[in-house]
Amino acid sequence: MRMKPPKNRALSPAVGRAIDRKFGRTRAESARLFLRQFYASSPTTELQRASVGEILDPVLMAWEFVQNRPSRSPQIKFIEYTHTGHGNQNTGTCILILVDDMPFLVDSIRQGLNRAGAHIKRVRNSVIYARRAGRGEARPGKLKRIAAKKDEEFKAEALICVNCAHIDARQARRLETETRDTLRHVASAVKGYSAMCERALSVRDALLAKYDLLSSTHINLMESCSAQAAVNEWAAAHAEEISKTQAILTRLRAEPKPGYAMFSVVLREMLNLAQSTSYKQ
Secondary structure, eight states, X not given: OOOOOOOSTTOOHHHHHHHHHHHHHHHHHHHHXXXXXXXXXXXXXXXXXXXXXXXXXXXXXXXXXXTBOOSSSOEEEEEEEEEEETTEEEEEEEEEEEEEOOTTHXXXXXXXXXXXTOOEEEEEEEEEEEEEOOTTSSSTTBEEEEESSOBTTBEEEEEEEEEESOXXXXXXXXXXXXXXXXXXXXHHHHHTHHHHHHHHHHHHHHHHHHHHHHXXXXXXXXXXXXXXXXXXXXXXXXXXXXXXXHHHHHHHHHOSSOOHHHHHHHHHHHHHHHHHHTTOO
């Protein structure tokens, strides 16, 4: 999960004063940085409409959640919330997830929760760069400091906050099991991500080579074939399949280094095309 550099749009003077009152001078700087990272992916218009309480309440809840992470295993917590703003009261359950940062997290978690029956209202994701107490220190996993960017002392951790309709205890257990299973699958896939990308590039190069060969052969065939009418009849009968195949290969040609997500979509289209035309032979 890659995030843009945090911006100050959520940190209005009123929010800044509220942070100072809540944390005091010694901890306010870290809290301000956390707030900017927390809202790094949030739309500006949403933050401009929100009140100080609407901005600060989710941050305080998440800030308390990230203070301790005893192991590198994913940390998951369900919290009931009530937010009041613009004369409306918003209640529900927030699922907080803290895990080592990696690709494919947000969409995978969203899909897993949907499969398990969660009614999702909003997903907010951010990356924090945390330094925590080690095993030989007091309270291993305690957050010692956060930074604006990753370095040797600060590890990238993904913080995902999923606001849902009310979740009871039985449903919470089912959703937590589904989320942990999803995170295990994502971690396994990410371990082989480089190999998958190399394989995708290899397949892409092979397809493009075939494309160039077929294009050249088609031109030579049209120039030398005396049965022009037969060739035209075959091309007309397969025009749709030829057009789809050329479009797919053109997409691959346009991407110098196609990622795994795009490759999987293109490969699925190729397989679907092969299945749809296999009965027309």
